Amino acid sequence: MNDAFEPQITAFTCRYCGGVPADMAGSQKLTYPLNIKIVALPCTGRVDTLYLLAAFEQGADGVVVFACAPDNCHHISGSRRAAQRVVYTKALLGQIGLQPERLEIFHVGLGQAQEFVRIAEEVTERIRQLGPSPLR
Numbered sequence: 199m200n201d202a203f204e205p206q207i208t209a210f211t212c213r214y215c216g217g218v219p220a221d222m223a224g225s226q227k228l229t230y231p232l233n234i235k236i237v238a239l240p241c242t243g244r245v246d247t248l249y250l251l252a253a254f255e256q257g258a259d260g261v262v263v264f265a266c267a268p269d270n271c272h273h274i275s276g277s278r279r280a281a282q283r284v285v286y287t288k289a290l291l292g293q294i295g296l297q298p299e300r301l302e303i304f305h306v307g308l309g310q311a312q313e314f315v316r317i318a319e320e321v322t323e324r325i326r327q328l329g330p331s332p333l334r
Contacts, residue, residue: 205259205325207234212242215266219306219314226311230318243276250287254333260325263303297328
């Protein structure tokens with residue numbers, strides 16, 4: 199694969215468990231790939247299949263959702279709704295010929311800045327191996 203390719207990744211985050219670790223990473227001077235573009239939501243339960251597909255349509259090579267743990271969602275079932283929508287959207291991606299591996303959901307907690315960074319790096323490398331999105 200071309201080492202010069204730097205994937206564009208859209209990350210939808212909950213303002214609690216997804217967004218706080220991203221903010222903490224910055225305040226702790228932890229670095230994560232600059233190609234991660236964060237879209238903060240009040241709750242990842244608000245993420246919709248249309249948002250996920252639109253991110254790809256607008257040039258994302260990969261999309262990730264950072265949600266609360268299902269049993270620790272501030273909005274009770276938002277994290278579960280997000281997970282269901284990710285599963286549904288992955289099936290749609292497969293049907294249209296786009297690799298479902300380009301979309302993932304991860305559950306992170308408030309104090310998990312290092313885990314957020316690890317996931318951001320892992321996702322970036324995975325998408326780098328897949329190459330540019332055919333929708334670009």
